[in-house]
Each structure stands twice: as structure tokens, then as C-alpha cells.
Amino acid sequence: MARFRYRAFQADGRVVSDVVSAISESEAVRDLMGQGLTPFEMTDAGSTAAARQGKPAGKQPPQVLAGFCRNLASMLAGGLPLDEALKLLADDPEDKRVSRLSNELRSGVLNGQSLADAMAGLRTPPADYVIGLIRAGEEGGSTVPVLNRLADSIDNELRLTEAVRGALIYPAILLLTAIISICIILLVVAPALEPVLETSGNETPAAAAWLMAASHGLRDTWPLLTISPLVIWLLAMSWSRTPAGRGSMSALAMRLPVIGLLIRDMESARCLTSLSALLENGVSLVPAMEIAGQGARNPLVRKALDRIADEVRVGVRLSDAIANDGFLPMTASQLAAVGERSGDMASQLAQASSILESRSRRRIATLTTLAGPVMTLALGVLIGGIVLTLLSAIMSVNDLAV
Structure with a gap:
């Protein structure tokens, strides 16, 4: 008989941890469920646990x-x-x-x-919420609906992710094209024009002098400018994998105008979908919130759910706890209040998730529509200004009035 170390929720929402002896993990889960506990973490206390610790993360x-x-x-x-x-x-x-x-x-x-x-x-x-949801479905005899619900939830999340990526493709191509064009002007065109300006005997226009200085600076420092972004990106990626880095990056992203609201809505919709599915399969509210929070990718959303769960644990209604915390969208609080009155919290939270997903898609569509023209105009003005500067320098050589 094996020994398993577990963490589980009691009926009042408190977390307990201990060791239980059983033939298998599934038998241990059944024993704990029979005692009125809802296990959400189960590890082998013996050699199997040690072997699992050596597995690569992912x-x-x-x-x-x-x-x-x-x-x-x-x-x-x-x-x-x-x-x-x-x-x-x-x-x-x-x-x-x-x-x-x-x-x-x-x-x-x-x-x-x-x-x-x-x-x-x-x-x-x-993710932890996937495992918790399937476990709840198995214990409640509703594995098939749970699997279909999970597939739909993941598909919705993938559609949102693909929409965000699609929105970034065109601006990224524009930016890359602009960078290449500017580099060609500064590294090829400007150096070819510089000897002509030096031998003309005329005073070089201020804009052309600035352009030549930028060309010299780029030619002198191009190795550093090429390597530095890669080094900064690698350092940022390594730092973002740490708890402090993830928290700081999440906080920075959430402060961005428009983007911050979009991230909040997408993450909130994801967590509300998980919470709705857990409630629908018989998991009580506080344990369901804990499990759904474990699946949140954004640390700020996870902390918000933890704060809300702490308030619910001491008797505050879910709608009031969401409204008092102020982090999740007000839509979640409003439909949670409807669920409390109707007694169908799961479907109302699912409806809140659907509303937030639709709102996220509209915002993504708006950003996609505006990003292309705005970036095209801005980059056109920048490159056009550089070209006009070159033309003014050429005309000054020939004593033409500009």
C-alpha cells in the first residue's frame, strides 16, 4: 500500500494537508472525497514522488x-x-x-x-484547473460533458490568441520594413552623398548635418546596436521566468492603455469559464475559485481571485467580493449577483465569460483596424522626412532654392 501526500479543501473552504495510505492515487482521492474533502494536489510520498521531481517542467x-x-x-x-x-x-x-x-x-x-x-x-x-475539472467530472459521473466543455474553452482561448497574433502581424511587417529602409538610407545613401557635400563649398543644411551624424553613429556602433537588442531580449526572457519578473511584467502590461484592459478581460474570461465548469460539476465555490486561480497565467489575476476567495470564505457574497476587490470586470460582479438570486451561478458565470470574450474580440478588431493606418502614416512621415532631408542636401549643393 502506497502513501500519498495531499492538499485538500474542507467543506468550509479551509485547506488541509496530510498523508494518506491507499492502493493507488485514485483510491486515495475516493477515500478523501468520502471524508468530505476535495483534494486538489496529490503526490507520492515515496520513491515515485522523487522520480516525478526529476521530470522536466512544461x-x-x-x-x-x-x-x-x-x-x-x-x-x-x-x-x-x-x-x-x-x-x-x-x-x-x-x-x-x-x-x-x-x-x-x-x-x-x-x-x-x-x-x-x-x-x-x-x-x-x-494546467491545474484542467486536472481539477476532469477530477470533478470523474467523481460526479460527467466526464463526457466536462471534456466537451474543456475542448470548447480551449478552442475559444486559441481563437482569442490567434486574433491577437493576427493583429500584430501587419504592424510588425510595417515596422521591420521601416527599419530596413532607414538602415539602407543611413548606411548606403547618406555615405555616398557625404563627399559631395564636403566638396561643394556650401554650408551643409542643419537637417542634412544631423542626418550625416546619425549615419556616422550607426556605422560606428552597428555591432553594438545589433547585439544589444538580442542580449536585452534574452535577459528579459530569463527575468520574466522568475516570480518577481512575472509579477513586474504583468503589472506593466496591465498599466498599458487599452492593452491592459484587453489582457484583464481575456484572463478574466478564461478563469470564469473554468470556475463555471467546476461549479457545474459539483465543486463548491471556494475550492473551485482556488483551482481556477491556479490556471491563471497572469499573476495579478491569480492574486485577485485569491483575495476574492478569502472574502467568500468568511461569508461575503461572491458578487460583493468581486465588486469590493475592483480588479475583475464589473460584468462578473453583476452576473454573479444574478446567479446568486437565480441559484444558477455556473450558467451566469459562463455568460459573463462569453460577454468578456466578445468584448475582447471587438477590441482586438478595433486595434487591428487602427494599427495599420496609424503605423503606415507615422512611418511614412518618418521615412518621408529623411528623404526630404537628403533632397534638400542635394539641392543645396547645386545652389537651388528649397
């Missing part, structure tokens, strides 16, 4: 997870046992990543683990 790609959840839900809805469904997915030659994921999970299931426990033991496990 997260399951969302595209793979969405496809896996949808395919597995279809097979389970058709009456296939879990191990047979995983075997069919593992034998699929068309999607190697889903096949590899299914094979790993099937090994755990055949060893007596539940699907949630097998996911938690993966080398690249999914």
Missing part, C-alpha cells in the same frame, strides 16, 4: 489538449471504456502528438489511476 500544448478532449469525449459518449478509447487514440497515425499523449495516459489508467491522476503524472501536465 505545459501540454493547448491545440493537442483540445483535440484530445474532443476525440476522447466522442468515444466515451459512444460507450467505449476509457482504456479502449485511449488505445484507439494512441493508435491514430495522423496526429502524433495526440497519439503520444493518449499512450502516456493509457499507461497510467492501466496501472489503476484515474484520468485526472494520469494527467497529473504526465511529463508535460496540463
Whole structure:
């Protein structure tokens, strides 16, 4: 009999941690659920835990997870046992990543683990809220709806992410084109014009003199200017992986005009979707908020959910706690109040998530519409100004009036 170290929520929302003996993790979870506890973290207290600590960190790609959840839900809805469904997915030659994921999970299931426990033991496990949601679905006998809900949620998140990336492609191409054009002017055109200006005997216009100075500066420091952005980017990426770095980067992003509100709405929609699904599958409010908060990518959103959960734990209504905290959008508080009156909190939070996703898409569309023309105008003015400066220098050589 193995020993498992666990952390779980009591009925009043308090967190307890201890060690339990059971044949398998799934058996340990069932024992704890029978005692009125809701486990959200389970690790082997023996050698298996030590082995797991050596696994590389990572997260399951969302595209793979969405496809896996949808395919597995279809097979389970058709009456296939879990191990047979995983075997069919593992034998699929068309999607190697889903096949590899299914094979790993099937090994755990055949060893007596539940699907949630097998996911938690993966080398690249999914987010905590995914594991918690599947565990709640298994305990409540609603694995198929949970998997479909997860697939829909991940697909919505992917659509928002792709919309953001698509919005950045055109401005990025414009910026890159402008940088290349300016470098060609300063490194090729300006040096060719400089001897003509020096031998003309006329006074060089101030704008042309500034342009030549910029050309000299770029030619003298181009190695530093080429390497420095790469070094800064590598340092920033390394720093952003630390807790302090993630917090600072998140705080900076949230302070940006328009972008900050967009990030807040997208992260809030994601957490509300997870919270709604957990509530729908029988998880009580405070534990569901804790699990949903663990899946938040933005540390500020995670802290906000923790603060709200602390208020709910002492008896404050969810709608009031959200309104008092002031971080999450007011839409969440308003629909939470509707859910408290109607007794259907899960569907109202899902509706709040849908509203925030729609608002995020509209903002992304607006930014996409405005970014192209604004950047085109700004870069056109910049490059046009440089070209006019060169023309004024050429005309000064020929004693032309400008």
C-alpha cells in the first residue's frame, strides 16, 4: 500500500494537508472525497514522488489538449471504456502528438489511476484547473460533458490568441520594413552623398548635418546596436521566468492603455469559464475559485481571485467580493449577483465569460483596424522626412532654392 501526500479543501473552504495510505492515487482521492474533502494536489510520498521531481517542467500544448478532449469525449459518449478509447487514440497515425499523449495516459489508467491522476503524472501536465475539472467530472459521473466543455474553452482561448497574433502581424511587417529602409538610407545613401557635400563649398543644411551624424553613429556602433537588442531580449526572457519578473511584467502590461484592459478581460474570461465548469460539476465555490486561480497565467489575476476567495470564505457574497476587490470586470460582479438570486451561478458565470470574450474580440478588431493606418502614416512621415532631408542636401549643393 502506497502513501500519498495531499492538499485538500474542507467543506468550509479551509485547506488541509496530510498523508494518506491507499492502493493507488485514485483510491486515495475516493477515500478523501468520502471524508468530505476535495483534494486538489496529490503526490507520492515515496520513491515515485522523487522520480516525478526529476521530470522536466512544461505545459501540454493547448491545440493537442483540445483535440484530445474532443476525440476522447466522442468515444466515451459512444460507450467505449476509457482504456479502449485511449488505445484507439494512441493508435491514430495522423496526429502524433495526440497519439503520444493518449499512450502516456493509457499507461497510467492501466496501472489503476484515474484520468485526472494520469494527467497529473504526465511529463508535460496540463494546467491545474484542467486536472481539477476532469477530477470533478470523474467523481460526479460527467466526464463526457466536462471534456466537451474543456475542448470548447480551449478552442475559444486559441481563437482569442490567434486574433491577437493576427493583429500584430501587419504592424510588425510595417515596422521591420521601416527599419530596413532607414538602415539602407543611413548606411548606403547618406555615405555616398557625404563627399559631395564636403566638396561643394556650401554650408551643409542643419537637417542634412544631423542626418550625416546619425549615419556616422550607426556605422560606428552597428555591432553594438545589433547585439544589444538580442542580449536585452534574452535577459528579459530569463527575468520574466522568475516570480518577481512575472509579477513586474504583468503589472506593466496591465498599466498599458487599452492593452491592459484587453489582457484583464481575456484572463478574466478564461478563469470564469473554468470556475463555471467546476461549479457545474459539483465543486463548491471556494475550492473551485482556488483551482481556477491556479490556471491563471497572469499573476495579478491569480492574486485577485485569491483575495476574492478569502472574502467568500468568511461569508461575503461572491458578487460583493468581486465588486469590493475592483480588479475583475464589473460584468462578473453583476452576473454573479444574478446567479446568486437565480441559484444558477455556473450558467451566469459562463455568460459573463462569453460577454468578456466578445468584448475582447471587438477590441482586438478595433486595434487591428487602427494599427495599420496609424503605423503606415507615422512611418511614412518618418521615412518621408529623411528623404526630404537628403533632397534638400542635394539641392543645396547645386545652389537651388528649397
